[in-house]
Amino acid sequence: MSPDAASTWHPRHPTDVALTLARLRHGRADPTHQVATDGSLWRTTLTVDGPASLRFAQSDLHTITCQAWGAGARAAIDAAPAMVGRDDDPAGFDPAHPVLDGAHRRHPGLRIPKTGRVMEALIPAILEQRVIAVQATASWRRLVHAYGTPAPGPTPGPMMVVPTVRAWQLIPSWEWHKAGVDPQRSRTVMAVLDVARQLERCVDLSPEEAATRLRSMPGVGVWTAAEVAQRALGDADALSVGDYHLAGFIGHALFGVEFDDRQLVAAMEQWRPHRFRVVRLVENSGVAGRPRRGPRMPFVDHRAH
Structure with missing residues (x-):
């Protein structure tokens, strides 16, 4: 074809x-x-x-x-x-x-992507707030399959295109519930959809201005704004402060000690404006991060609430 x-x-x-x-x-x-x-x-x-x-x-x-x-x-x-x-x-x-x-x-070919599609990065980032990855990806998969459109062309397997803004807005509350998305996250999604056009214009702003615009939305904080900047805006410095695993991972991988967010920010300052590049390099370094012990984020089945 x-x-x-x-x-x-x-x-x-x-x-x-x-x-x-x-x-x-x-x-x-x-x-x-x-x-x-x-x-x-x-x-x-x-x-x-x-x-x-x-x-x-x-x-x-x-x-x-x-x-x-x-x-x-x-x-x-x-x-x-x-x-x-x-x-x-x-x-x-x-x-x-x-x-x-x-x-x-x-890995000389590791670059920082810039899709230019803010909502395509923002909605899954919201779904990933305060839940473990397997829950967030399952929610994303279910909603895109149900409300997206079949991908054009000879894709290697069945693929989907993300829903339009209007399609996202028309998802009924019980479908968010069935997808395992709690009311707070679904409300945040609905709030950003109301101003989707203005948020898409973040691609034309400086990193600081884009972060300010994104964080002006209720439910969008430092972590979510950084996740969007890393994907949609090509920001090599966007650091996901507040991530459940990142501080400990970087602390152990680079310094051999446990970090909290404050220590992470202080230690990463030396690599500004390439802090996200550092994270991606560590992720692909093969070096172990935090030892697998201690508390982990619990699985909370929001469908049961």
Whole structure:
């Protein structure tokens, strides 16, 4: 099936598409993100022109080909280079730590993505607030399957495009409940949907202005704003302060001690404006973080409430 649009380009920095886009995936069964048996990576998106499916393939770290299908194919192709890190500039980044130096050398193609689609990052981030990952990804999967649209093109398996703003708004309260989303998170989703157009314009703001706009929404705090900035805005410095695991993970991986959020922020200051890059490098370093002991976030089945 011939694509509706396609492009091949040579990024100025080495780029590993799969590694760069891995953080956009919400669980192994995310209906908007698949890796095919031939190694190509597929993503769906809802552009201003309509839905699109994208297929990324690369022969080396300096050559990327993207094909797209659907009404939004052309817009998706235009946005594809930024999605895989075109605007991410690692110049000036000094690892200054053996773990980071090793990871930086082993993964030269790790870039920070910039999808430009704020709501596609914000809604799953809200679903991930205060629950364990398996619950959040199950909620995301159920809602996208139920209220999204089938992905266009020859996707490697059944895929879906995220719901439109209107489709999200029409989800009845009992469906949020069945999806395991408590009233506080569903109210937050509904609140951001009311101003979706203004929030999408965060892509045109500075990181500080974008964070301020996002955090002006009830229920959107530092952690949620950072999660959006890391995916939609290409912010290499966005640090997810307040994450249940991050402080302990970074503390043990880089310094061999347990950190709280205050200590995390202080220790990471030396890598500003590349703090999120540091997190991604540590995640791919192979170094263990916090030992698996002590309390974990409990599983709370909101469907039973």
